[in-house]
Amino acid sequence: MKDVLSMLNTLHRPRLMMRAARIGAQDYRRAAHLPRLLGYGVLPRHGAALLKLMDIEAALEEQRVTSDGSYSLIRHLDVLIAMVAEARILRSVQAASQSPRPAPIGEVS
Numbered sequence: 001m002k003d004v005l006s007m008l009n010t011l012h013r014p015r016l017m018m019r020a021a022r023i024g025a026q027d028y029r030r031a032a033h034l035p036r037l038l039g040y041g042v043l044p045r046h047g048a049a050l051l052k053l054m055d056i057e058a059a060l061e062e063q064r065v066t067s068d069g070s071y072s073l074i075r076h077l078d079v080l081i082a083m084v085a086e087a088r089i090l091r092s093v094q095a096a097s098q099s100p101r102p103a104p105i106g107e108v109s
Helices: 004-009 015-025 030-038 046-065 073-098
Strands: none
Touching: 004 046, 004 073, 015 073, 030 046, 030 073, 046 073
């Protein structure tokens, strides 16, 4: 199975939508935005949140492509903004966990 970030890299959406999502992700606040999209309660970890957002986005993309009357561009953009922001957070967390940590003072490595 692919990891979450590589699954995200395979998505192809209209350029204007992705540009708007990247711009919107700059003002993303996890505690305020995620509950509105995923439901209230305990916030899931970044990877789990990203998987749920990807499921929601896939349904919205299907509505967009089939010209469903219930399709909401604003909701789709909200989900894309959260996906971009969560992916950025997940990448930074993974990069921080993979970087070597210096040995504590007084210990020889």
